Amino acid sequence: MYADSTAVLGPLAMYAEPHSYDLCQSHSEKLTVPNGWNVITLEPESDPVGPSEDDLMAIADAVREIGNQQSAPAASGPANPEIGRRGHLRALPSN
16 A cells, blocks of 8 residues: 555465565565555464365265165166266266
8 A cells, every 4th residue: 555655464365456466475574665654464364275164064965965866767878877966066876
């Protein structure tokens, strides 16, 4: 924020913004600003990156639901017929 004489140091940007620069850890520790400027340091969130427990349970429930469905056998079905399909997830019968 040039007009505010403030430099904000935080996590890497998720998208490109004008007047923003991504710095590695070494360079961010050596950052200096002009006299009279303020530095605001934003701490990254401590939440783990990746799917949450709710996301994993939703996927497991979807797979379980498809696996429990009864489907009529096709007369000329493939060697490994699908029991069910939901989005990109598939449940195949065990042989």
